[in-house]
Amino acid sequence: MTESTLHKPADGSRNGAHHLCVLVHGLWGNGSHLNYLATSLREKHSEDELILLVCKRNASSFTYDGIEVGAERVTKEIEETIEELKRDGYKIDRFSIVGYSLGGLVARYTVGLLDSKGYFDYITPVNFTTFASPHLGVRTPLRGYQNQVWNVLGARTLSASGRQLFTVDNFRNTGRPLLSVLADPESIFIHALAKFENRALYTNIVNDRTAVYYTTGISKKDPYVDLEKLELNYLPGYQDVILDPDHPYRLAQPKQLPTFAERVTGTSRTILKRTPVVAGLVIFIPIAVVAFLINSGIQTLRSQKRILLHEQDNAEGGYERYRISWMVQDMRAGIEDAFEATNAAQQQEYLPEGSEELADGEATSPMAVDGETKLEKDPSAALRRQSTASVSPPDFPTLALTPAQFTMIKALDDVGFKKFRVHIHNSTHSHAALIVRSNRKAFDEGKIVVKHWLDQAFSI
Structure with missing residues (x-):
């Protein structure tokens, strides 16, 4: 492959590797951003166990072109890689994909395309992981006229990707933004996502200047706005970096007011x-x-x-x-x-007290079927989704998200992700530190995150 970074042994005929893992970078990114992930994967799993593909065709300014365009490029890259491996004597029957930042959304679209083309009929989807990916977009939770400043201006500075990330696009004349279609329970994208044996996400609780907690952690509340109100519970063996996914925090005792x-x-x-x-x-x-x-x-x-x-x-x-x-x-x-x-610099806002029911959505929700927008008529389906949704912290207000974002949360919680919350202390750029995007001492805590991922959330 001339445009991709493909890590495989020279002689496929004597190689037992049949698991392909694909790495997808984020906005403005390139394959070098994923060097530490690729190196760590290779140190953990030899070339006889795992083949790595670091995608490159959607790099740098090409990431402006939209999630679906980027996913089509990545899908083509994967298809050509599988064909090349097949010619070299490999039989790929296990598949994993990892997305960083915008790459997580590109990965969600990509697996839908692969499934629709029949790849998952003979290849087992194993691991789907995102690191700091804005699953709900990047709109700042604001009410009223204030959203006309950043949410509108920001949407128009990054071409098609910007409109999609700020959910102001009309995806293929469906009357809905791409991210809503991507999270539709009846879509090929959710069906493909549900087929993976392991689905995990890693989200920064503080200092992510690119994609904040509510969207990378798929949550309608953000308990981590003021850490002084919390006592964080960390997982043993991973220093003070990975929070306990079952009991991430408890409320701190009120402190005496200063004089x-x-x-x-x-x-x-x-x-x-x-x-x-x-x-x-x-x-x-x-x-x-x-x-x-x-x-x-x-x-x-x-x-x-x-x-x-x-x-x-x-x-x-x-x-x-x-x-x-x-x-x-x-x-x-x-x-x-x-x-x-x-x-x-944007400050998130919350729904007024007494209006939290807006976050629960309606029993009928828009569905995309054969390119048309329809309404779901089965109220029991909505109730099933609500019963399996993650429980939000009761002591914190609900963010002023859009109805479409609340619907996305329900759908993605229904599919189910293992959510790992990360507390980066030593860097104010936790978005990059999370995956050790470059070789900086301040990013070393990201190495603990990657170790946890390989130990606890990635199966060969």
């Missing part, structure tokens, strides 16, 4: 500490935002052209001309930081 003098002293220290940061942001943010918006406009136009070529079945050889120049490539890290800084 007036202590509050004044604390406030003064906080102001002094923040002054250099604020000054830097005043200078940096306008420059970064202007660069971000200019680049977003350029990338949106190029993305639209790539999507058009993709729809015309011109994926082979039609994309090289739209690659961004070296100058814009060098700016990507700063642009990503600007997007994350703006996203992290």
Whole structure:
């Protein structure tokens, strides 16, 4: 494979490996972001046990083109890999896929495509794992006019992927956003997801500037907004990083209120500490935002052209001309930081007291059947989904999510994920630290996360 990173022995005829594991990177990403995951998998499972495919055809600015376009590229990559392995004497009969960030959504779409093409009739789906993937999109939970600022502007800065992540798209004229279709209980995507033997997700409880807890953890409440109110329970053997999935926390005892003098002293220290940061942001943010918006406009136009070529079945050889120049490539890290800084500055809001029933949805829910939107007429099906949904913490308010997001939570909880909550202490960029996206000392806690995944959530 010239465009993918495929790890296999040179001589397939003498190799017993029949399990293919696919790794899918996230927005703005590339295969190198998954180096630590790939290396750890290979150290745990030899080439005689596992074949690794690190996807590359949807890298960098190509991730602007939409979840379904990215998934079609990844699906083609997987199909070609299976055919190549077959020619080399391999018989693939077990399959796993791992998605990081946006890659988790691409992976959910990909498994639906593979299942619809009959691959899971003779290949067993084994492990489906996401790391910090925004399963409910990236809308900031806001009510009223305030959502017209970030949720509307942000949706228009990342081309098709942005509209889908902010759930403002109309997927193939269904009248519904792609993420709603992706979580429809009657869709090929949910049916394929349900076939996997192991479904797990890893979610950061703090400091994820790209995708916050409620969406990566598939939750309508966020108990971790103020950690001082909690006493966290950690899993033995994984330091203070992995929370106990069954009992992640207990409410802390109320602390004695500080005196007036202590509050004044604390406030003064906080102001002094923040002054250099604020000054830097005043200078940096306008420059970064202007660069971000200019680049977003350029990338949106190029993305639209790539999507058009993709729809015309011109994926082979039609994309090289739209690659961004070296100058814009060098700016990507700063642009990503600007997007994350703006996203992290948003403050989530909650449903008014007494309106929590809005989060429970209706007995009838929209269904996508043969490309049309229909209503589910069986109330018992909705009751079955509600009975198997995860119980939300009773002591915290319900986030002001959209009705579509509450419906997604129900559907995904029905399928069932093992949810592993992660507390990264040493880095303020836990989105990258979670998978050790680069070789930094501050990301070392991510190595504990990957070890837990290989020990507890990945079967060969």
